[in-house]
Amino acid sequence: MQFKDIVMQRYAVKKFDGRTVPGEKIDELIDLVRFAPSAFNIQPWKIKVVSDQKLKVQLLPAAFNQEQVTSCSHLLVFCADPDYDSLIKKLRTLQKDNHVPEEVQEMVTGMATGFVKAMPPEQWLAWSQAQTYLALGNAVNGAKSLGLDSCPMGGFNPDEFIRILNIPRPLVPVMLCPVGYAADTPMPKIRFRTEDILL
Amino acid sequence: MQFKDIVMQRYAVKKFDGRTVPGEKIDELIDLVRFAPSAFNIQPWKIKVVSDQKLKVQLLPAAFNQEQVTSCSHLLVFCADPDYDSLIKKLRTLQKDNHVPEEVQEMVTGMATGFVKAMPPEQWLAWSQAQTYLALGNAVNGAKSLGLDSCPMGGFNPDEFIRILNIPRPLVPVMLCPVGYAADTPMPKIRFRTEDILL
Numbered sequence: 001m002q003f004k005d006i007v008m009q010r011y012a013v014k015k016f017d018g019r020t021v022p023g024e025k026i027d028e029l030i031d032l033v034r035f036a037p038s039a040f041n042i043q044p045w046k047i048k049v050v051s052d053q054k055l056k057v058q059l060l061p062a063a064f065n066q067e068q069v070t071s072c073s074h075l076l077v078f079c080a081d082p083d084y085d086s087l088i089k090k091l092r093t094l095q096k097d098n099h100v101p102e103e104v105q106e107m108v109t110g111m112a113t114g115f116v117k118a119m120p121p122e123q124w125l126a127w128s129q130a131q132t133y134l135a136l137g138n139a140v141n142g143a144k145s146l147g148l149d150s151c152p153m154g155g156f157n158p159d160e161f162i163r164i165l166n167i168p169r170p171l172v173p174v175m176l177c178p179v180g181y182a183a184d185t186p187m188p189k190i191r192f193r194t195e196d197i198l199l
Numbered sequence: 200m201q202f203k204d205i206v207m208q209r210y211a212v213k214k215f216d217g218r219t220v221p222g223e224k225i226d227e228l229i230d231l232v233r234f235a236p237s238a239f240n241i242q243p244w245k246i247k248v249v250s251d252q253k254l255k256v257q258l259l260p261a262a263f264n265q266e267q268v269t270s271c272s273h274l275l276v277f278c279a280d281p282d283y284d285s286l287i288k289k290l291r292t293l294q295k296d297n298h299v300p301e302e303v304q305e306m307v308t309g310m311a312t313g314f315v316k317a318m319p320p321e322q323w324l325a326w327s328q329a330q331t332y333l334a335l336g337n338a339v340n341g342a343k344s345l346g347l348d349s350c351p352m353g354g355f356n357p358d359e360f361i362r363i364l365n366i367p368r369p370l371v372p373v374m375l376c377p378v379g380y381a382a383d384t385p386m387p388k389i390r391f392r393t394e395d396i397l398l
Contacts, residue, residue, distance in 0.1 A: 003344035004227075006202060007234050007337060028203075030397070034390050035206050037339060039353050043391050048398040079398070090391060098389045126325035130332045130373075134351075137336030138206060140236060145202030152333075154238050167398065174329075190297045191233050192242050192289060198229070199247040199278070199366065 001145055008189060010144040012151045016071040016180035020051075025146050026074050029179065032142030033076075036135040040112035042087050044128040045135050048077040048165050048173075055164070062160035063176065068151050072178030077161060078136055079171040080128035084116040129174045139177045149182035200344055207388060209343040211350045215270040215379035219250075224345055225273050228378065231341030232275075235334040239311035241286050243327035244334050247276040247364050247372075254363070261359035262375065267350050271377030276360060277335055278370040279327035283315040328373045338376045348381035 026049065038044065050056055056070045063069045081087065088109055095105045119127060136152055143150040153176040161173045225248065237243065249255055255269045262268045280286065287308055294304045318326060335351055342349040352375040360372040 001202065003200070003202060003205060003341060004231065007231050007341070010236070012236060027393075030393060032203060032206050034393060034396055035388060036336070037209070037211060037351055039351075041389070043396065046396055046398050077398075090395065094389055094391060098387060100386070100389070104386075123325075126322075126328070129325070130329045133329045133332035134336045137235070137333045138340075141337075141340065142202060142206070152236055152238075165398075171398075187299070187303075188297060189234060190240070190293055190299070192293060194226075194229060194233060196289065197233055197242065197245055199245050199276075199364075199370075 003141075006141050006144045010140055010150070011186040011189065013068060013149045013178070013182045013184060014151070015067060015182070015184040016073065016149065016178065017183035018071050019073060019181050021073040021148060021180060025148065026179070028146055029139065029142050029148070032145070033135045033138045036138040038131045038134060040091070040108055040115065042084070042091060042112055042131070044081045044084070044087055045132040046079045046081055046171055048079065048167065050075040050077060050165070058164055059161065062164065063153065063156040066153065066155060068153065068178040069176070071180070071183065073180035074178070076139060076177040076179060077165065077173050078132050078175040078177060079167060080125055080132045080174045082124035082128045082170055084112075084124070088112050088116070125172055132174055136175050136177060143179050148179050150177050150179045152177055202340075205340050205343045209339055209349070210385040210388065212267060212348045212377075212381045212383060213350070214266060214381070214383045215272065215348065215377065216382035217270050218272060218380050220272040220347060220379060224347065225378070227345055228338065228341050228347070231344070232334045232337045235337040237330045237333060239290070239307055239314065241283070241290060241311055241330070243280045243283070243286055244331040245278045245280055245370055247278065247366060249274040249276065249364070257363055258360065261363065262352065262355040265352065265354065267352065267377040268375070270379065270382065272379035273377070275338060275376040275378060276364065276372050277331050277374040277376060278366060279324055279331045279373045281323035281327045281369055283311075283323070287311050287315075324371055331373055335374050335376060342378050347378050349376050349378045351376055
């Protein structure tokens with residue numbers, strides 16, 4: 001499937017048909033997300049995959065009763081991770097394990113450390129969130145590439161999601177991405193004209 | 200090209216070969232970006248495409264002399280747009296022009312208006328920025344799908360970019376995406392393990 005077709009055929013599903021996506025497909029999807037780009041390769045996100053129907057029903061009110069949460073097969077909860085100390089340590093270990101030259105390790109983790117030290121703490125979450133959206137983009141395009149449908153959803157109560165899913169601090173759920181098979185019909189895809197988005 | 204191959208072959212290019220990408224390819228790329236998803240379809244971004252070499256040279260110091268800025272063919276400057284009043288008006292016009300049912304128009308623009316009214320102004324830029332990253336994701340994957348290379352770059356001085364490119368308020372450049380043909384060799388693509396990103 002050409003990327004252009006993925007982009008044009010993907011849409012925000014309002015209702016899924018309730019069928020279960022095979023686990024191997026979800027594994028493939030997670031891998032497409034995992035290899036998304038991030039600044040300094042710091043990967044400041046974690047994902048909670050919810051497939052248990054009872055748990056999805058429990059989450060429904062915290063997502064303003066949007067039925068994608070319960071009609072989907074798997075609900076991906078994208079959490080922004082602002083624990084930069086841990087992330088940079090993990091990145092260094094990853095580099096070592098993969099025999100990245102010592103000077104490259106130094107350079108990348110040094111740049112990342114300098115960058116996050118210079119960032120005011122009140123911006124940490126927003127910065128991690130922005131990076132998380134790159135991963136989310138791979139999720140929605142990746143789902144379509146695997147014959148699946150999805151819906152990026154920002155309308156939910158993060159505190160309730162933290163409570164119900166026992167999401168550890170300092171992670172914060174920033175976007176939901178239910179995945180499954182669509183049971184609705186897409187509306188025509190409309191966007192601003194090219195001349196309206198170019199400066 | 201399969202999406203999986205796009206994801207795995209795309210990398211952050213450090214040096215381009217200076218060749219010019221045909222204008223039609225850039226048009227195709229902009230279209231892949233244009234059809235990216237955004238909350239309420241509000242599309243809170245604008246893009247400045249810089250192809251003039253003198254201008255790229257002028258921007259170089261404001262991008263900490265990272266040579267992708269001058270060795271690329273086209274430099275895409277992604278600007279977050281927090282002018283929600285204008286965006287929602289434009290969205291309504293877009294819906295009308297495309298014969299979206301009146302009640303759907305009401306619902307979507309009503310939800311968007313309510314959402315942005317409830318958002319503290321100090322979060323506007325971060326929210327638009329996060330949406331912009333979805334468009335950026337389509338740019339880096341889209342470039343690879345078109346046989347091009349790219350590099351998402353956050354390291355630059357937004358105020359200097361605003362000044363040099365005469366970017367109108369309240370737009371803020373949040374990411375650069377130089378596009379062209381790679382002249383470097385990618386390093387092996389390493390990421391945290393699946394078990395490290397799943398909760």
